[in-house]
Amino acid sequence: DEEQRFGVEHKERLKGLRATVEVLTMTATPIPRTLHMALLGLRDISSLATPPLDRRAIHTEVCHYDDRLIRQAILRELARDGQTFFVHNRVFNIESVADRVQRLVPEAKVAFAHGQMSAQQIESAMLRFVRGQVNVLVCTTIIESGLDIPTANTMIIQDADRLGLAELHQLRGRVGRYKHRAYCYLLLPERRPVSPTAARRLKAIEEFSDLGAGFQIAMRDLEIRGAGNILGAEQSGHIAAVGYELYCRLLEEAVGQLKGTPPPARREVHVELGIEAYLPKSYIPSERQRMEIYRRLAACAAASELKQLADALADAPAPPPPMVETLLDLAEIRLRAGAMGVESIIRVEPDLVFTVRDFHAVEGLFKDAPGTVRLPDARTAHWRMPPAYRQMPTLVNVLLNRLRRAGKDS
Known part of the structure; x- marks a missing residue:
C-alpha cells in the first residue's frame, strides 16, 4: 500500500523474498515509472473510480498568502463545528507559525505536530485534535496518509509550490472524508517566484479536483516529471517535452530498430x-x-x-x-x-x-x-x-x- 513511498530497490527486495511472489500495488497516485509500465502493458492495472457514498468533491483554490483568507477559512470551519489542517512543512519555525495562526484566529484552539517530536508528543497532539479539543492543527506532511477525521474539512497548505503532485493530492485527501463540503487552499509565497514546473503542478491539482481524479493527476505527473528509466532505478525523468503519446511511439520505433524490425512508416495525410x-x-x-x-x-x-x-x-x-x-x-x-x-x-x-x-x-x-x-x-x-x-x-x-x-x- 502507498506504493509512491517506496523506491525501486525496496520493491525489488520484496520481490526477492520468494521465487514466485505475486505483487499487488495500491496507491491513489501511481509514480510515473509504475504508471508508464502499466500503460505500456508491462503490468496489469485496475482503476477504482467510484467514491464512497455521500462523498463530495473538494473545492481547491490556488492563491497567494493572505491573512484575511486564512482567518475566514478557519472561522467558516469553526462555525460548523469543524476542524482545520494548516500544513507548514518546515520544522525549524513551525511553532512561530502556530503562534501566528493563533493570533490571527484567537477564537480557535491551535496545536502543532511534526516528525521530530517524540512519539508521545505526537500522539498527545493528535488525540487532542481527534477528540475535538483542538480546532486547528499546524503540522508537516506527517498527516499525508492514514488519517480519517470526518470533522476536519478545511486544509490550508503553505508554500504549496514546494510539494509534489502526489503529496498535494494525498494531503488534500485528508479532508472531505464525510458528506460535508471540504475546502483546500494552496498558498503561494508573497515574494518568492514560483517555477514553471511548480506552476504546472498547482494548475493540475486545482483543475483535477473531482472525485476519483487520482489517475488524471498521475497522468499529468507523468507528463511533467517523465516516465523515468524502465530498466533502471529512476522513478521519474523527463520525456524531453515531446508529449507522452509521441514518446511511446519514439520508444516503440527505437526498440524495433534495435531488434532489426523497424515499424512500417505511417503515411500521414x-x-x-x-x-x-x-x-x-x-x-x-x-x-x-x-x-x-x-x-x-x-x-x-x-x-x-x-x-x-x-x-x-x-x-x-x-x-x-x-x-x-x-x-x-x-x-x-x-x-x-x-x-x-x-x-x-x-x-x-x-x-x-x-x-x-x-x-x-x-x-x-x-x-x-x-x-x-x-x-x-x-x-x-x-x-x-x-x-x-x-x-x-x-x-x-x-x-x-x-x-x-x-x-x-x-
Missing part, C-alpha cells in the same frame, strides 16, 4: 475540408475517455480497426451526433488516401485539391468521377464536383465512396 469533426463533451463527458478515443483513432492502421472503434461508439447509450460520424469518415478518408499515395486533400472552393506522390496510383479515384478533373502538374489534381455534390456532408460521402471503390479496383 493532411485533410482540410472545412467541416466540424470532433467528440463533443455532451456526447462523452469524460475528458479521459475522449482523449482515449482520439488516441485510438490516431492509432488505427486499417479500416477494420476503424470499424471496431465505430462499433464501440455505436454501443453508447446515445447515438453518435453528426460531427462524430464525420470524424470517423475523415479518419477513413485519411487511411484510404494514404494507402493510395495521397499526401493532402484540401478544399479550395470550388475544387478539391489533391497532392499525390504518383498520379498513376490514384487514376482509379478520378476515373468516371462526377464533374471535371484538372492536372496542373504531375503531383497535383483539382477535382471540381457538380454544385449539388459540394454541400456537406454530401462532399464527404462522395469522396469516401470514391476512395473505397478505387481501393477495391486496385
